[in-house]
Amino acid sequence: MQSRNGTGGNGTGGNGAGNGSVHDQGGVYQGGVHQGGFWARISRHQPGLLIGLSVIAGLLFGFVELAGEVMEGETFAFDKRILLVLRDPVNPELPGGPWWLARMAKDITSLGSTTVLAILTVAALGFLVLLRKRAAALLVLASIGGGGALSTVLKRLFDRARPDLVPHGDEVLSASFPSGHAMLSAVVYLTLGALLAQFVEGRRTKAYLLIWAMLLTLAIGSSRVYLGVHWPTDVLAGWSVGAAWAALCWMIAEWLQRRGAVEQDRPETAVGR
Numbered sequence: 001m002q003s004r005n006g007t008g009g010n011g012t013g014g015n016g017a018g019n020g021s022v023h024d025q026g027g028v029y030q031g032g033v034h035q036g037g038f039w040a041r042i043s044r045h046q047p048g049l050l051i052g053l054s055v056i057a058g059l060l061f062g063f064v065e066l067a068g069e070v071m072e073g074e075t076f077a078f079d080k081r082i083l084l085v086l087r088d089p090v091n092p093e094l095p096g097g098p099w100w101l102a103r104m105a106k107d108i109t110s111l112g113s114t115t116v117l118a119i120l121t122v123a124a125l126g127f128l129v130l131l132r133k134r135a136a137a138l139l140v141l142a143s144i145g146g147g148g149a150l151s152t153v154l155k156r157l158f159d160r161a162r163p164d165l166v167p168h169g170d171e172v173l174s175a176s177f178p179s180g181h182a183m184l185s186a187v188v189y190l191t192l193g194a195l196l197a198q199f200v201e202g203r204r205t206k207a208y209l210l211i212w213a214m215l216l217t218l219a220i221g222s223s224r225v226y227l228g229v230h231w232p233t234d235v236l237a238g239w240s241v242g243a244a245w246a247a248l249c250w251m252i253a254e255w256l257q258r259r260g261a262v263e264q265d266r267p268e269t270a271v272g273r
Contacts, residue, residue: 052251059244063178066237067158070177079231083165086226093167095226102169105223109170112181112220117144117188124192139256140191143249147187150245151180151238162229169227179230179238182221186242189213194250217242 069075088094095102110116121144128137152174160177162168174180193213197206221239224230 049251052247056244056247056251059240059247063237063240063244066233066240067177070160070233070237071158075231075233079163079233080165082225082232083163083228087166087228092165095169095228102227105226106170108219109181109223109227111216112185112224114184117184120188120192124195135256136253139249139253140195143191143246143253144188146249147184147242147245150241151178151183154178154183154241155180160231160234163231166228168229170224170229172229176230177234177237178241179221179224179234181224182217182230182235182238183242183245184238185220186217186239187246189216190243190246191249194246 066075084092086096088096095105121141125137125141128134128140155175155177158177159175162172162176190210190213193210197209200206200209217239221235224235225232
C-alpha cells in the first residue's frame, strides 16, 4: 500500500501539479505568472539585445526625421549659422582659428578617405585570415562593403547639393547628404574597434579602444564641416546611419557566433602557427 501511494504521489507530481507550471499556446505559467511572449523573453534573458535594438531604432528614427527636414529646407538656417561660425569673422573665405587648424583638419579628414579606410579594412581582413577566422573575415567584409554601398545609394537618393556659402577646403566628387566620410568612418572605425576589443582583457582596455573609435569618427565628421565641404546636417545624418549599420552588423555577428556559424573571437592558437 505504501508503494502504491508513493507511486500515485509521483504520478501526480509528474502531471505538473507539484512544480506549479502549466504550458499553454501563449507561453508558460510559473507560480501563476505568465512567462511567455517574445519581448518578455528577450528582456529577461538577453537585455543587451533589447538595448541594441532600441539604440538602432533611435538612430534610424533620428536619420529619417533629419532627412525629412533637410528635404523640406527646414535645416538651412541651422546649417548656415554653423558653417559661418567656423569661418574667419573678418574674411569668411578663410576657415576660422589659427593657420595650422586648417592643415590639421585636412589631415584628419583624410583618415575617412576611401583609400585609408580600404587599407584598414584589408589589414583587418588579413589579420582574421591569419587567425583562421575566414567566416569572421567575410562578415567584416560584408559589413564594411555593405555600408559603402548604402552610402552610395543614399547619396543618389537625396542628391543634395554641396554647401555654396564658403570655399571648399577639400575635393568633392559626390552629393552631400549624408556625409560619406562621416558614415563610412562610423562603419569602419566602430566595426574595427569592436573587433579589436574582443582580443583584449579588461573592461577599461575594451572601453579605451571603443572610445578611440568614436573619437576618430567624431573628428572626421567635424572636419568635413570645418572645411566647408558638408552641411552640418549631412554629418549628423552620416553618423546616425553609419552607427546604426555598424551596430546592426555587430549584433548579427554575435547571433551567428552563438550558433557556431562564425568563429569565436578569442584566438585559440597563436598567429602563424
